[in-house]
Each structure stands twice: as structure tokens, then as C-alpha cells.
Amino acid sequence: MSFLKRSPWIVHYDGASCNGCDIEVLACLTPRYDVERFGVVNTGNPKHADILLITGYINEQSQPVVKAIYEQMPEPRVVVAVGICATSGGIFRECYNTKGGVDSTIPVDVYVPGCAARPESIIDGVVKAIAVLEEKHLAMKKARAAS
């Protein structure tokens, strides 16, 4: 039996993006793409979430917020960096205010490229994230059995 008897819940945060990827994340939930039919729920509470979707790069001000959200999530947790800004800084890479991609602050498991990332690729990223979540869960289980 797989760990994920039920579907993953998602929390979404906008690091410092132009908003394009954020509305595409929301578009995934609406009738055309409708990830809720697979049980994927966009929750506002990090403590209920398995997967963290982050759009946009990290700046001075958003860094502590991103860290706080990540730390509040229960283990196992997976981070998906949505869009090219979240991956590397993208078009804003040379801005004075950037700290780089999301991986400059928290460990990232799945990268979704695109500017703006299309809903199809975001859904694909989440599906990949589910596999990572499964792996992490097995690793945790093993570690528990060993100790």
C-alpha cells in the first residue's frame, strides 16, 4: 500500500514573482485543468500541506517568510519551484534585490521551467513531486525502523 492513500495538499506562496505563474497555479484548480478531481487541494495552511509550490525568486523581505512556511510543514515535505524565476532568478537575475532562486533558501525537489509556467507543466511538476514525497516517506520509515 502506498503512503499516499489520499491525495497531496498544496500550499502556494509567491516569493517575488511577476504574478504570471501564480495565476497559472490557480488556473490548475479551475474547470479546464481541475486538479481537484485528483483530490489535490490548495490549502492556505502550511501545517496541512504536503507540497509547497513557490513562484518567483527570493528577496531579502520574503526569505524569512518562505523559511517560516517551509518549517511549519510536517515531514515528509516536498518543494516545487514553479517558473524560471524560482529556478534561477530568470529575467530578474541581475536585479539588486535578488538572492537567487528558491534553492538559495530552502531545498528544492522539483523544478518547473517556463515563463510563465503553463498549467500542464505545473501539474506535471506536482505529479513528479508526489513520487519524491513517496521516496521521502519510505526513507523516513526505514530510518525509524533502524533506530
Add this chain to the structure above:
Amino acid sequence: MGERTVIPFGPQHPVLPEPIHIDLVVEDEHVVEAIPSFGFIHRGLEKLVEKKDFHEFTYVAERVCGICSYIHGMGYCQAVETVMNIQIPPRAKWLRTFWCELSRAHSHLLWAGLLADAFGFENLFMQCWRIRETVLDVIEETTGGRVIFGSAKIGGVRRDVDNDTLKRCAVKIASAAAEFEELKKVFRDDYSVKQRLCGIGMLSRDDAWTLGAVGPTLRGSGVRTDTRLEGYAAYNELKIEPIVETACDSYARCMVRMHEVTQSFDLIQEIAARTPEGPVFEKPSGYPNGEYFARLEQPRGEVIYYVKGNGTKNLSRFRVRTPTFANIPPLLHMLQGCELADVGLIVLTIDPCISCAER
């Protein structure tokens, strides 16, 4: 009189897709004062003009915001074109207007969905976004992108759209418009929608004017204004009548946007029928030298671009005054005295686009 408590709102909050932080000073259930703090998505892209050349910067300007992306790119181009004295071909002007109106329709539909979600009407949220997808299909068919169009260019537009495609798009938009009329009835007449919107977040005409509100927020308070009347792009050949509501509450602002979607759909039909033949691009030569303020109407209100060139490939200054930024003081005024449960809703009625405001 109860004790005063400070309740933080945001930056990560279910009602907002973007981070904004407001400290709400609350007495019992009523908000006494709202203190905002910004900078969560400040990118400092205005400074990028010093690193990217002025052609390349169009794409950065477009990423000021992902919702009204096209109008940002176009506003920048319009400012640079005026500085460089370029007359863009008429077809390019009409195509730009076409995409502007598509942006407005998709942005207002997106907002309507978020508003419905904020007052707990999940079904309405889904319906708004379903119709929005049709608009996005048209955008994708004509530009190749869904939210970032990338089709503005200094001297015209990046790609032509043939007349058959324009006609096909007009048919699609007509079907979306028919579906939208059904939806509009719900926003206009539904009991629960009215319960949540009427009389909430009052902003009187005088306050709106003095605090510098723009766009639907200002028009919802009874001021007749619309920057499209300035006649940029092809707007001087189209008949625009600003949509004004006088109730001054959240419901009025909602209805302004609802009627604007209909207006945009009508304009799209007209543009698709009237776009003249001809080239779409005029190759610019030289470098911009001089300064200019361009004013355009975004879905959220008036946006101002300031461009200053010094005769080199990099501009020396670029500045945007975005509508959300102008609407923050009126928002803080609206929040005073409101109930805590209405805060999320009232914040949404100005249609906040934080990435615009913080750039």
C-alpha cells in the same frame, strides 16, 4: 469599548495569491486602523534599464505584472516611441488595442473569480475562470502566450494576426460574452452576493478623489474618468464611454468591472471587424534621447510610465506609477471601521496587484 488588539493579515493568506502584509488594529470586531507593510515582492526592475538595452527591456517591462502584462509592455513601448518620434503603422495600433481589451477582459474575470472565492461562492469562482479560459485561448491563438504575451515591440507588434484568425477569435469571444451575461446576472441579482457586497467598504466620491483612487475604484465612487479617452493606440477611433456607478460600495466597484467586461467584449468585436490592412512594424533607428510620460488605462486604473533616454542603448531612468499603488491609501481608508470578517473582501475590491505595486 474593548481593548485594542493587533491582528496581522498576510503575507501568506488564503484570500491573496500574492503577499501583502497589513497590521489590523482591532477593537472588538471592528478595524480601527490598518497599517500596511510592503516589499515582499519588490524586484527593483526599474533599475534594470541600466543593464538591459532599451529593446530588450520591453520584456522586462512586461513582467512588471503577469496579469496586465501586455499593457505594461505596450506602455513602455509607447513612451519610448514618443521619445524616438516613431509613428507606428495603423494595423499595429489596432492589434495593440485588441490585446489591451483581451487583457482587460481576462483580468476582470480573474478578479471576479477571486472575489467570489473570497465571499465563499466557490461555484461562481469556477464559472468565472472557465469563461476566462476562452479569453486565454484567444490570447494564445494570437500571441502564443497565455499570461505573458511578449508581442509588444518598439515600433509595432512582434507578429501579425491574419484576418481569418481575427474573425475566428471574434466568434469565440462572442460565445464567451453570451456565457458571461448569465454570470453577470448572478453578480447583479444574487441575494448572497448582495449581502456580502452592498454597503461594505464605503468610499465616498470626495474621499476617492482626494486620496487619489484610480480606475474602477474611482469610477465605482461616481467619478467619470477613463484614461482610454486620451485616445492612445486606436482608442481615438473607438467610442469609449466610462462606466460609472454611484453607490460607492464594494457592489458598485464590482458592477463597474462587470460592465467593463461586456464593454471589452464589444470592443473586441468592433476591433476584429475594423482592423485595417498594412504592415505591423516600423523599424526604429537610433537611440532614445529625451523624456516622456505615457498614460494608459490598465484593468486596475491609470498607469503612468516615465522614460528618460540619454542617447545611448541604455535608458537612464524608467519609472512606473501603478494603479494598485495609487489605490492603497483609499483601501486603508475603507478598512477603517469595517468588520474583521470583511477585510479580505475589501482588500480584493480594489483588485490588488501587489507585484505591480512593488515592482
